[in-house]
Amino acid sequence: MNRQVRVLRAGLMTTVQDLGRPATRHWGVPVGGAMDQLSHRLANRLVGNSDTAATLEMTLTGDVLQWEQDAVIAITGASLRAVMESDNRPEKLLMPGRPWFVPAGSRIQFGTVQRGCRSYLAVSGGWDVPIVLGSRSTLQRSQLGGHCGRALRAGDILTYADAPESLTSRISASRPDTAENSNWYVQLFHPPAATGTVLRFLPGTHFPRLTNESQDVMQQSEFAVRMESDRMGYRLQGLPLRFSESLQIRSEAVIPGTLQLPPDGQLLLLMADCAPTGGYPRVGHIISADLPLAAQLKPGDRFSLCEVSLLEAQEALRLQEQQLAAAVHLARLNSGV
Amino acid sequence: MQNSPKPDNATAPPQIAFLSDSAFLVTWESESDKQVAESVRIGWQQLKQSGLQGVTGLVPGFASLAVHFDPRQACAQDLQVALRATLSTHTATFVPKPRQIRIPVNFDSSVAPDLPEVSRISGLPEQECIRLLCSAVYTVRMLGFAPGFPYLSGLPDVLAIPRKSTPRLQVAAGSVAIAGGMAGIYPRESPGGWSLVGRTTVSLFDPARLNPCLLEPGDEVIFVNTGTQQLDTRSFV
Incomplete structure (x- = not known):
């Protein structure tokens, strides 16, 4: 029934x-x-x-x-x-x-x-x-x-x-x-506050093509989630990022968490409903363990980016899975079921 | 289905790079675009058949193959090794020949608003443009933009025209379009910046269907002019 x-x-x-x-x-x-x-x-x-x-x-x-x-x-x-x-x-x-x-x-x-x-x-x-x-x-x-x-x-x-x-x-x-x-x-x-959130990222294929200054800016400045953001992706507002030379790529695979850089220099953070492929250069990817945090940002919220290694990304995810299992275990104990 | 052994082609082994912590991007180097397309197709088939643990999706692109996996189920480093082994397997893998799919297209001026412009840019009469569009054997390089939208390579060079400077807000479902040396078909009504040269009544994407997507990456496509009385059917056998 x-x-x-x-x-x-x-x-x-x-x-x-x-x-x-x-x-x-x-x-x-x-x-x-x-x-x-x-x-x-x-x-x-x-x-x-x-x-x-x-x-x-x-x-x-x-x-x-x-x-x-x-x-x-x-x-x-x-x-x-x-x-x-x-x-x-x-x-x-x-x-x-x-x-x-x-x-x-x-x-x-x-x-x-x-x-x-x-x-x-x-x-x-x-x-x-x-x-x-x-x-x-x-x-x-x-x-x-x-x-x-x-x-x-x-x-x-x-x-x-x-x-x-x-x-x-x-x-x-x-x-x-x-x-x-x-x-x-x-x-x-904790769901993110309006400011102070840090999202960890792995450098994307085209990260090394950014100017040295832009690589620094990406990690040292804050980005705001703009109003024109939805389940497909967030438009970010920050200091503009530039490539050393103009970059034209053919459409290639992207995933939720991918940070794309369109010609206007403002990052796009792709989210759950993004198309499976995209034609803008990929400068980074938010690690899997931080996607839930990214999903809790709302227009106007500010965050910064922090580069990590693949091993750190994997360890963060392992820890998160462990915490999930522990939380569920605790809930079972408390609810007596 | 007719099978052919995997050709012992001379392409270098693919590069398998991390695309974040939950996907790989497999790329092949070759002088020839056709060879790259074939490598992507074969690699896709090989991985489909191998059913590697933790792999959640395979997405062919123009010159790459994305391998998505669940990092909770598979160790990325182990998977990378397994991918390399699978993709270098020259024996025991049989890759089907591409399917060839004929799509009837109406080129009447009422549904091909950009044919005059294509004719002007290419310097060819409209009828010749239509003949060329129907003479090509296209390859589905990838599906994207919208569910079921095929990016078709194989458009004759003389018909390579840029995207429209101002995209249309509404393009009818089934519109056959060209831009940037590619052809495509809009599965449903949507905005679009490609030049519209015809329309098909064939449904490209219907989630309710047993096979929701008409075309798969690697398929070959031929446009058949529904206005042409004398069809040369020999080429479709």
């Missing part, structure tokens, strides 16, 4: 996302998926889902959702206020970073993001939309996948698959006593 959630009010841009479409990039299809895959995975694991289950990615402002049946949910990523109203119960503030039992008939109001940009809402069982090209993620530009290929609107009805029985019953059985009354939660990283 499928379970339903009604969208009473839609957030700024809420889309269904999962781990994207890595296998169809050779057709020109962007990989897409959750921008902050670490938060997406944590949310899923907190409710007993696999990493591939779909979550809702809420951008800057959240939705108001009406729950028709019992559910177990988790919220991760950017911090935002989530208030649950249920009949005959006091309002409850839902902290991010832990599972919550949602009784049938509840309404959850997600507010405005306080810090970071994107919050993830997982439901035990996973959001159920048709699989298109191997994924449930929404690719808005191609009106493909997700809920009707677009962001949620008021009046939409979302369904989610049946939860693994053991988990739902255990978490619902544990309410409203110890598990819900304690104030525990798990967090993997």
Whole structure:
């Protein structure tokens, strides 16, 4: 049986996302998926889902959702206020970073993001939309996948698959006593503040072609995320970077995290919905472990870049995976499931 | 499907460079663009068949092949060694010949708004431009720009014209277009800066289809003029 959630009010841009479409990039299809895959995975694991289950990615402002049946949910990523109203119960503030039992008939109001940009809402069982090209993620530009290929609107009805029985019953059985009354939660990283974020990068193919001065500028100055930024990529504003001589390249592979340098000298940071190929020189790539942090930057935020080695990038990712596993382990202990 | 053994070509082994911590860019050096295209195609087939652990996607480009992997599942250094071994395998790998796909194209002036300009720039009558467009055997070098959009090499040199200085905000789905020595087909309505020389009713990309993408990298493409009564079908056997 499928379970339903009604969208009473839609957030700024809420889309269904999962781990994207890595296998169809050779057709020109962007990989897409959750921008902050670490938060997406944590949310899923907190409710007993696999990493591939779909979550809702809420951008800057959240939705108001009406729950028709019992559910177990988790919220991760950017911090935002989530208030649950249920009949005959006091309002409850839902902290991010832990599972919550949602009784049938509840309404959850997600507010405005306080810090970071994107919050993830997982439901035990996973959001159920048709699989298109191997994924449930929404690719808005191609009106493909997700809920009707677009962001949620008021009046939409979302369904989610049946939860693994053991988990739902255990978490619902544990309410409203110890598990819900304690104030525990798990967090993997602090969503970025307006300034001071450092993103680590590996030099790209064309990094050595930058002037020495530009190589220094890239690492020693701050860049701001401009308003014209979205899931495809961020336009950055900083001191202009220059190549020693003009560089013309044919379209070649790019990935989320690639730093491209167009002729105007202002960096482009490609993100989840970027095309699989691009024709601008590649001066760097944000390391995999820092992509979740990059995904939490919003227009106006400032950050700096720090060059690292491949070994450092690999070690950072290994550490992050370990922290994810530890957080999930801790959550299991605390929720007693 | 007809198979042919991998030709024992004389190209140097490819360069396998890191493209970030989750992808490699494999490149081949050759004097000949055609040879590079063939190396990319063969390399792609070899890696597709080898099913290396942790590889999540393979993306052929004009002169390169991107190998995407999940750094949580594969050790990059080990994978680089495995890629080198796989790509230098000359035995036990059979690479299918390219498919040849005919695409009917309507060259009527109502759907080919830029033919007059192509004719003016090339100095050839429009009918000759159309004949040349249909005489070439194109190769799908890569798909990009939009899902299913093929970049086709093989356009006759005399039809090499630059991109339009002002892109159109709306190009109809199925528009056959040329720019910068390449041909392409717009899978769906979108903005576009290439010169429109015809239109096809064939659907290039449909996610609901069993085979969503009509063309694969390495495929050969021939435009068939739907307005031509006497088709020379021999060349398509």
